[in-house]
Amino acid sequence: MPKCNNCGRRFSYPHVLKTVSALSGYRSMVCPACQHAHTITLASRFAVSLLVVVFPLLMRMLYFPEQPLPGTLALVLLIAVCALFFTPFLVKVEKNNRRNS
């Protein structure tokens, strides 16, 4: 779990998951203890994209290569949602120089 670069406090799992999820659109993560804003690093965003988008499609291609994509779309979405819950463990943050952006 990422830590605040200012005070060293770890961000909570739900806080990181909410920030990483597509609904939030990678907003800044503000430390609840010291209010410093952090952004998710570009490498972390890339890793999250690989895990949530590429990994489910790869699994589908490996295990169901003959099936058309619409037939296995529910499986792909299920794997993507499951993978999303692991993303807070991959995320690294850096101090945001801009205020609350």
Ligand SMILES: [Zn+2]
């Ligand atoms: Zn802090």
